[in-house]
Every structure is written in C-alpha cells, then in structure tokens.
Amino acid sequence: MVLDKLGESLRGSIDKLKKVLFLDKKVVNEIIKDIQKALIKSDVNISQVMELSERIRERALKENPPAGISKKDYMIKIVYEELVRFLGEDEEGIKIEKRPTQIMLVGLFGSGKTTQAGKLANYYKKRGYKVALVQTDTWRPAAYDQLYQLSNKIGVDFYGKENEKNPLKIYQEFKPHKEKYDVAIIDTAGRDALSDELIKELNKLNKEVQAEERILVLSGDIGQAAKTQAEAFHKSCNITGVIITKLDGTAKGGGALAACSATGTKVKFIGTGEKINDLERFNPKRFVGKLLGMGDIETLLEEISQMYEKEEMEDKSKKFLKGEFTLIDLFEQLESVRKLGPLSKVVNMIPGMANLNIDKELLEVQESKIEQWKHALDSMTKEELEMPEKINASRIERIAKGSGVPEQTIRELIKQYKQSKKLMKMVKGSDKKMKKMLSKVGLNNIPDLNP
Ligand SMILES: Nc1nc2c(ncn2[C@@H]2O[C@H](COP(=O)(O)OP(=O)(O)OP(=O)(O)O)[C@@H](O)[C@H]2O)c(=O)[nH]1
Ligand SMILES: [Mg+2]
Structure with missing residues (x-):
C-alpha cells in the first residue's frame, strides 16, 4: 500500500475526530497536532506543514457547517480539501495529442527511469497506442538489456545500440522511424548527482529530441530533498512534470509529493511497486480520498453538498413567502x-x-x-x-x-x-x-x- 504509515496516522486522526462528543478549540488543536506529526514523519517540510495546519485550523474554527451536518464531519471535509489543495488539486496526466508524443525520462541513478519507461510503454499500449521504447543510456552497462527485455515482455518496438557511446547517435537512428508511433518513450542515463557533465549531455539530447514531455523521475525515498532536485532539473531541461517512484516502500513519500507541489512541478504518475503494472496516474483527490479511507469521505462530501442545496432552497422559500x-x-x-x-x-x-x-x-x-x-x-x-x-x-x-x-x-x-x-x-x-x-x-x- 502506498504511504501506508501516513495513511494509517491520518485515518487515526479522523477516527479520533469522529469519536469526540463535541468539537471545540481544544479538540481542533489536538487533531491538528496529530496531522502535523503524521506529515512530519512522512518528511514533509516543516514550514509547509505549518502553513497547511494553519489553514485547517482557521477554517475549522471560523467556518460554520450547513444545518444538519456536525462540526466534526465538517472538519473532516476541511482536512480532505486542504490536503487535496496541498498536493496539487487537479490531475495533470500526460496527454497524447501529437503523433508521436515523445516522453523523455530524466533523473539520477536508480531513481527508476528504466523501470518507469517500461511501465509507461505498457500503460499506453494497453490503451491502444502504438509505442516505441528508445534506450539512449550509454552509461549503465546493463541499460540496453534491461529495456530490451522489458520491451519484449510488453510487446512494443525497441530502439537502441549496444556498444554506442554517443546517446545522440542512438536517437538519430530512431528519428526516421518515429512517425510510425503514437508514443515514443526515451530512457536516458543517470548520474550520482546533477553534475555539469549530465547537464551538458541532457541539454544536447533535449535539443535533438524536442520531446513534448520531459519527465523527471524521482525516488520517493528522498523525501523533501525532491524540491532541490526538481528545481535543478527544471533549470537544465525545463521539465514538464515528475513521476515519483517507490511510494510503496518509503515512509518519506509524503515529503516528496508535497515538495513537488510546492515548486509547482506537476506530479503526473506515481510508481507503486517494481512490477510493470505498478504505475498510477496521480490524482490528488483520489489519492487523498484513499489515504483518509475512501468510501467514508465520498459519502460525507455528498451529504454536505446535499445539505447546502437544501439550505439554499429553504432560504429562497423563506424570502418567497x-x-x-x-x-x-x-x-x-x-x-x-x-x-x-x-x-x-x-x-x-x-x-x-x-x-x-x-x-x-x-x-x-x-x-x-x-x-x-x-x-x-x-x-x-x-x-x-x-x-x-x-x-x-x-x-x-x-x-x-x-x-x-x-x-x-x-x-x-x-x-x-x-x-x-x-x-x-x-x-x-x-x-x-x-x-x-x-x-x-x-x-x-x-x-x-x-x-
Ligand atoms: N518498490 C519499487 N521499486 C521500484 C519502483 N520503480 C523502480 N523500482 C526499482 O528501483 C530500482 C532502480 O530502477 P531503474 O529503473 O533501474 O532505475 P534507473 O533510474 O533507470 O537507474 P539508472 O539506469 O541506474 O540511472 C530497480 O530495482 C527497480 O525495480 C517502484 O515504484 N517501487
Ligand atoms: Mg536506467
């Protein structure tokens, strides 16, 4: 399960909230403290945590629920809404509008580029697109084999050149074929850090490929350090979004997600495991809903919106009469x-x-x-x-x-x-x-x- 520790703690706070008899300032503060603790444990940056909890506190103390809805339920709604806002509000996704849409994956060593390249190829193939995988990583000796095998497993075309040292040349060999595809996914080499050398290499490749989507692949276990990485990669190749991987196995994933949202970098997908199907489109509403215990939240939100409608109708009837x-x-x-x-x-x-x-x-x-x-x-x-x-x-x-x-x-x-x-x-x-x-x-x- 993705971010299970964070989800567990947040669901714990919600349960606590449901059990109190009366929601007063003291309870609001207590619940907020719990949420703060949960977020900090997930490596969310402290000032971001403070900002978020202030918003929740202010709304919980100031806003009045519609008639028929308890203050407790209304606070659950506030927590949900603010967490959704915190994580970017709307789903971004990758739109396949141009043919071919080229998606270039960049990132540091071991962040999960090659694995996500396979997952994305599988994702788009399943949706009926004709997909090509292109390996331009000339650094990691096994990179060629790794992606080649993935392409066989998924059943999509593969382009690469085993002993070539120049990534540009590999791409140029693919270029005349690109029109045959709806989606081309280009894997690139990583480094330990965003060195000048990597920047130079990515710049050259970037110019040549002119990919519609330049996606930074980030490992969730770096937590709030995602901020610096996202900013640095953004400078070097103007990234259009990120994929955060390994959210299944780290306690720090919340920090990585929040950090990206804070820099305005859109999280397009999340990696939730090592297998080919372990990729999800990132939708903040669905994601937070799941974290807080989906079914409950949806019913509650529906109830509240019905109450608002009823209030509005009653207001009008009163005036009318x-x-x-x-x-x-x-x-x-x-x-x-x-x-x-x-x-x-x-x-x-x-x-x-x-x-x-x-x-x-x-x-x-x-x-x-x-x-x-x-x-x-x-x-x-x-x-x-x-x-x-x-x-x-x-x-x-x-x-x-x-x-x-x-x-x-x-x-x-x-x-x-x-x-x-x-x-x-x-x-x-x-x-x-x-x-x-x-x-x-x-x-x-x-x-x-x-x-
Ligand atoms: N648990 C988990 N593991 C993942 C996920 N995505 C990738 N991995 C694992 O992370 C490791 C590194 O993945 P790669 O795809 O090889 O990473 P890379 O960015 O291509 O690495 P380099 O080619 O060395 O730069 C592999 O063992 C993957 O199985 C994920 O979402 N969850
Ligand atoms: Mg790789």
Whole structure:
C-alpha cells in the first residue's frame, strides 16, 4: 500500500475526530497536532506543514457547517480539501495529442527511469497506442538489456545500440522511424548527482529530441530533498512534470509529493511497486480520498453538498413567502417547480391548495413563455429586476427591442409577477393549516408567518 504509515496516522486522526462528543478549540488543536506529526514523519517540510495546519485550523474554527451536518464531519471535509489543495488539486496526466508524443525520462541513478519507461510503454499500449521504447543510456552497462527485455515482455518496438557511446547517435537512428508511433518513450542515463557533465549531455539530447514531455523521475525515498532536485532539473531541461517512484516502500513519500507541489512541478504518475503494472496516474483527490479511507469521505462530501442545496432552497422559500421576491426569484422558483412537471399539475398535487381558491390561470404558466421571459430578463437593468414596479410603457418598449420578445409577453411577465406577489400575501395571511400543507411539500422550517 502506498504511504501506508501516513495513511494509517491520518485515518487515526479522523477516527479520533469522529469519536469526540463535541468539537471545540481544544479538540481542533489536538487533531491538528496529530496531522502535523503524521506529515512530519512522512518528511514533509516543516514550514509547509505549518502553513497547511494553519489553514485547517482557521477554517475549522471560523467556518460554520450547513444545518444538519456536525462540526466534526465538517472538519473532516476541511482536512480532505486542504490536503487535496496541498498536493496539487487537479490531475495533470500526460496527454497524447501529437503523433508521436515523445516522453523523455530524466533523473539520477536508480531513481527508476528504466523501470518507469517500461511501465509507461505498457500503460499506453494497453490503451491502444502504438509505442516505441528508445534506450539512449550509454552509461549503465546493463541499460540496453534491461529495456530490451522489458520491451519484449510488453510487446512494443525497441530502439537502441549496444556498444554506442554517443546517446545522440542512438536517437538519430530512431528519428526516421518515429512517425510510425503514437508514443515514443526515451530512457536516458543517470548520474550520482546533477553534475555539469549530465547537464551538458541532457541539454544536447533535449535539443535533438524536442520531446513534448520531459519527465523527471524521482525516488520517493528522498523525501523533501525532491524540491532541490526538481528545481535543478527544471533549470537544465525545463521539465514538464515528475513521476515519483517507490511510494510503496518509503515512509518519506509524503515529503516528496508535497515538495513537488510546492515548486509547482506537476506530479503526473506515481510508481507503486517494481512490477510493470505498478504505475498510477496521480490524482490528488483520489489519492487523498484513499489515504483518509475512501468510501467514508465520498459519502460525507455528498451529504454536505446535499445539505447546502437544501439550505439554499429553504432560504429562497423563506424570502418567497415573505413576499420579498424579485423578478429573478420568481423566475428561479418557476424553473425549479417546472422540473416537477406542468405547473397546473404541480398545484393539484399539493393537498388543500384547491381550497384556497386560487385562480388557476395565476399558476398555469405556459412552458414556452418561460424561455421568452428569460430573454426579456436578460435585457432588463438591475433596478428593473429588483423593482419591477418601475417598469413602465417606455421601459417595456426598450426591453422588447433589446430582447426580441413581444411587448405583450413582457407585460404578461410583469402581470405574473404581480399576481404571484398577491398570492404570497394570501399565504402570509392564511392559517396554520396552510403552514402544515407547506411543510408537506418541503417548505418547512419557515418562521411564523403571522408573528
Ligand atoms: N518498490 C519499487 N521499486 C521500484 C519502483 N520503480 C523502480 N523500482 C526499482 O528501483 C530500482 C532502480 O530502477 P531503474 O529503473 O533501474 O532505475 P534507473 O533510474 O533507470 O537507474 P539508472 O539506469 O541506474 O540511472 C530497480 O530495482 C527497480 O525495480 C517502484 O515504484 N517501487
Ligand atoms: Mg536506467
């Protein structure tokens, strides 16, 4: 499992959070301390840890959850969101848009370049692309064999030259064939450190290959030192992203991931083992979800977003019932009711509504007219939308010209608005039975209508 220690500790904090009776400042601080410890153990840079935990603390203490969601659950959401942000927010991936898309892998000795070259070839072959593997590493004696064997195993074409000392020459022999492929993956030689010699070699190769993607392969076990490496390689060959490998076997992987994100270097894939299939596209949301215990988080996020929707609807209903509504509110209400079916039918579904003796025409809005109203509303000024009473004949003429909607239809819209407002007054003046009825259709939690 990737970053299992970090995941274990974070899940531990979440469990602790779930168990407390009441979320107060003390608990927030305690949970944050746990998270800090977990991140520091994973070799995340201290100032990054502090920055992240400050954000979590501030939000947890300041923000209020929507009604129906506990503070504890809301804090879990905050922790999730901030960790996702911390790790780069959105998935980057490598897009195969040009044919061929050349992916050049660079990095220090043993970081996992050759292995990832094989994994990537396998990844793209499985997705139906025609792939070539090119070995330009003339340093490591076994490099040629290593990649050759991988290419046989995967079943993709291989280019290389066993006793050639000049990587440029090897690439030049491949170049006339490159058009045959959708994806060409170019493995390069590493060194102990980013020496001048390696920089020179990479610069030359870089110029010749002109790869769409220049990917730095970093071993996760270097932890926060990933920052210096990413910066140095970026300077020498303007890398387009990184692959962090060996996340299966190191406690320091969190540091490497966080360091890359801090330098703005996009993590495109992660290596999760030695086998050919042990490569994952890096998606911060999925990754953090898994770390925190996927299923739980998804259900929770869904619940919270539903509560927000409910709150918003209730707010609108309250305004509507108080008669404090504008043309925009009217339109929104009509749109949301329209989703339930034709208005006349919707009204019939509400028990007791018929007894109110509402003129049926008052509610029977022709479906096609709503679309025209939308255009008319687009041509109105803010003042007109908020105070429709101000819309006189000359304004109607102007709105009609601007929207291409007949004046008559605009007059109907205003009539509808006035009638709805009248209806609201009736609702306001009605008895408890009415309130009961409204609660049946979900418009509950409404403050006393006759205070
Ligand atoms: N556990 C684990 N091991 C990996 C992963 N990726 C690569 N390795 C191992 O790391 C070692 C080095 O991998 P290579 O692919 O040869 O590294 P390299 O960057 O090509 O090294 P040089 O050619 O010497 O520069 C090998 O033993 C791989 O099996 C990974 O994601 N997880
Ligand atoms: Mg290699």
